[in-house]
Every structure is written in structure tokens, then in C-alpha cells.
Amino acid sequence: MNNSMHAMSHGVFRKALTQLLFVMEKAVANAKTRNFDTSVLVASRLAPDMLPFSRQIQLASDFAKNSMARLAGVEAPKFEDTETTMDELFARVKKTIEYIDSVTPAQVDGSETRDIKIPLRDRTVEFKGLAFLQYWAIPNFFFHHVTAYNLLRHNGVDIGKRDFLGG
Amino acid sequence: MNNSMHAMSHGVFRKALTQLLFVMEKAVANAKTRNFDTSVLVASRLAPDMLPFSRQIQLASDFAKNSMARLAGVEAPKFEDTETTMDELFARVKKTIEYIDSVTPAQVDGSETRDIKIPLRDRTVEFKGLAFLQYWAIPNFFFHHVTAYNLLRHNGVDIGKRDFLGG
Numbered sequence: 001m002n003n004s005m006h007a008m009s010h011g012v013f014r015k016a017l018t019q020l021l022f023v024m025e026k027a028v029a030n031a032k033t034r035n036f037d038t039s040v041l042v043a044s045r046l047a048p049d050m051l052p053f054s055r056q057i058q059l060a061s062d063f064a065k066n067s068m069a070r071l072a073g074v075e076a077p078k079f080e081d082t083e084t085t086m087d088e089l090f091a092r093v094k095k096t097i098e099y100i101d102s103v104t105p106a107q108v109d110g111s112e113t114r115d116i117k118i119p120l121r122d123r124t125v126e127f128k129g130l131a132f133l134q135y136w137a138i139p140n141f142f143f144h145h146v147t148a149y150n151l152l153r154h155n156g157v158d159i160g161k162r163d164f165l166g167g
Numbered sequence: 168m169n170n171s172m173h174a175m176s177h178g179v180f181r182k183a184l185t186q187l188l189f190v191m192e193k194a195v196a197n198a199k200t201r202n203f204d205t206s207v208l209v210a211s212r213l214a215p216d217m218l219p220f221s222r223q224i225q226l227a228s229d230f231a232k233n234s235m236a237r238l239a240g241v242e243a244p245k246f247e248d249t250e251t252t253m254d255e256l257f258a259r260v261k262k263t264i265e266y267i268d269s270v271t272p273a274q275v276d277g278s279e280t281r282d283i284k285i286p287l288r289d290r291t292v293e294f295k296g297l298a299f300l301q302y303w304a305i306p307n308f309f310f311h312h313v314t315a316y317n318l319l320r321h322n323g324v325d326i327g328k329r330d331f332l333g334g
Contacts, residue, residue: 002279003171003172003175003300004170005170007297007301008301011301012301012305015306016306046317046320047320050320130170133170134174134175134178134182135178135179135333138179139183139309139332140328142305142310142312142313143309143313143328143331145309146309146317149310150213150313150314150317153213154321156214161307161310164306164310165303165306165310166302
């Protein structure tokens with residue numbers, strides 16, 4: 001059992017996405033108990049100029065999916081960002097897990113020195129694979145993942161850090 | 168350049184803690200511009216039953232510090248959690264960076280199979296080193312780190328994901 005690029009990407013993302021599904025299930029149950037529609041949660045924001053829950057989920061999904069693909073040196077499937085309901089967001093997360101499971105350790109391991117270029121709106125960010133994982137993939141993924149959790153928690157969903165971390 | 172336990176712990180925490188200082192500096196400047204005391208931010212919460220900003224910083228600090236120590240198989244210094252001002256929180260983060268910098272790659276690399284036991288209030292959690300890093304150290308660290316960011320953002324501090332990620 002050695003540390004590897006696959007272990008620190010797939011391993012981290014898969015567990016976190018699995019716990020995200022768990023937390024979302026608790027949100028659905030909580031909305032039912034408190035008698036409001038989950039669309040309220042899907043559209044909720046922590047500030048007027050922050051992205052809503054739906055986009056936080058899509059972005060957590062994208063950072064997991066695209067990071068695995070970039071480390072593997074393959075093209076990631078494009079997900080269209082059309083989700084507007086909690087059911088569709090569940091499907092998005094599940095589809096993301098399926099994709100990252102399809103990338104093999106052999107494709108990703110040894111990617112420490114791979115050149116990775118990320119085209120953004122106004123610039124291109126370049127990394128070697130290891131720095132990409134340390135400073136881009138993992139922080140970006142958790143940025144959106146934890147914000148999604150915080151949005152639910154801020155709205156009174158009965159979740160705690162144990163739900164976020166899992167067993 | 169190979170991936171390693173040190174690269175994925177120290178490398179990730181150090182960059183994130185450095186950006187945390189940067190984001191906190193922007194919070195201080197923003198409070199000055201908007202003419203309120205930073206103690207408002209220090210005490211702020213995303214929900215009445217969530218921990219305030221000060222505790223989020225102390226916990227992000229603890230997860231970085233204690234995780235490095237556990238991977239190295241050494242005793243971490245105890246920080247007393249007495250910080251009540253933004254200045255004291257800056258000092259806490261800087262002290263954390265100093266500590267994690269004092270742990271050498273040689274102490275941490277190869278810790279994938281080290282037995283790690285974490286005593287909690289009501290149970291003990293046990294991991295091998297690699298799983299500890301994937302499922303405990305990194306998610307716990309970002310849980311508090313991103314929540315601290317979200318608290319500032321929720322309170323109107325003019326920060327964005329670029330400040331969180333850094334260059």
C-alpha cells in the first residue's frame with residue numbers, strides 16, 4: 001500500500017461524493033419533515049453574489065471528474081449542467097462517481113510530472129500533475145463540496161460533521 | 168518528484184493556510200472600509216448551533232498540526248484555543264505553519280501503513296496512515312477551512328475563489 005496519485009484523487013473524491021449523497025438524502029428527509037420543497041434548498045445561497053446549491057454540486061462534480069481525466073491525460077465527458085431539482089442533482093453525483101470509477105489506477109499513477117493546462121475564461125493555468133492535485137484539484141473540489149454542506153446546514157438541515165466525513 | 172505522504176499533507180496544508188492568512192487580511196481591510204470591528208467576524212456563525220469563525224480557525228489549525236504529527240508518529244504541541252481576536256487568530260495560523268514546517272519529509276514519508284488512533288469524546292477512530300490522510304486529515308481540514316471562508320463571504324467580505332486558491 002503506497003501513496004499514489006490515484007489514491008489521493010480517486011480515493012479522496014469517491015469517499016467525499018458518497019458522503020455528499022448521504023448528506024443530500026438527509027436534506028430531502030428534513031425538507032419532508034419541515035414541510036417545504038427541496039427546490040428551496042437547490043436555489044439557496046450563502047450570499048446574493050454566491051452560486052446556489054445546484055451550482056456548488058455541479059462544480060464539485062466537475063472538479064472530481066475533470067481532475068481525474070486531466071491526471072489520466074484523457075478527455076472528460078461533458079456534463080451539461082441542466083440539473084434544477086434535487087433528484088437530478090443526485091443523478092449528477094452518481095454519474096460522477098461512475099465516471100471516476102472508470103478511470104484506472106494505471107492511467108493516473110505516475111502523473112506527478114504530467115503537464116496539465118487548464119483553460120479559464122481569461123487565462124490558462126499550468127501545473128505539473130502533483131501541484132495540480134495539491135493546489136488545484138483537491139482545494140477546488142472541497143471548496144464546492146463544503147459550501148454545499150454549509151448551505152444545507154445554514155438552512156437548518158440536521159446534519160453534522162460525522163455525516164460529512166462518514167464512517 | 169514523486170507523490171508522497173509528506174507532499175499530500177504538508178504541501179496541501181501549507182498552501183491552504185497561507186491563503187487563509189491572505190483571506191483574513193482582506194477581511195480586516197474590509198471591516199475597516201465598512202467601519203465595523205473584526206470581533207463581529209470572529210464571533211460570526213452560519214447557524215446558531217454551528218461553531219464561530221474563531222473555532223473554525225482553531226480547528227483548521229489543529230487538523231493541520233495534529234495530522235502532520237500523527238503521520239510522523241510524534242506528539243503535536245498543544246495549542247490552548249484561547250484566541251478571541253483576529254490578531255490572535257493570525258498568530259495561531261502562523262504558529263501552525265511554523266509547526267508543520269518543522270516536520271520533515273523523512274518523518275512522514277512511508278507512513279502509509281502506520282497505525283493511527285484518534286481518541287474522540289465517545290470512541291476511538293483507527294486508521295492506517297494512507298486512509299487517515301484520505302478520509303480524515305484532508306476532509307476535516309477543508310471542512311473548517313472552507314467554512315471559515317464561507318463565514319467571511321456570507322458577511323460580505325470581498326473575497327473570491329482566487330483568494331482561497333492563491334496563485
